[in-house]
Amino acid sequence: MLLAADGSEYTQKALAFLVVNKRLLEPSDALLVIHVQTVVPTIFNMMISGEKAIELNELEAKMVFVPIQQFLE
DSSP states (O other), rough: OOOOOOOHHHHHHHHHHHHTTTSSSSTOOEEEOOOOOOOOOOHHHHOOOHHHHHHHHHHHHHHHHHHHHHHHH
16 A cells, blocks of 8 residues: 655544554555655755755655654554
């Protein structure tokens, strides 16, 4: 099953739905969670280093994925 996650309340609702409806996933099934980030505007890239842009992307990803991981555990 594929879950597109953006960290919003809708992500939380989708996860809660999966927990309540466990029968939708068999033990052998996998849950794939994806998060797509918007492209950093070019003007912003010119103002910061590439390393800083990567750091900001990683921070955003952690803000989305860490709560999901904690919820599923």
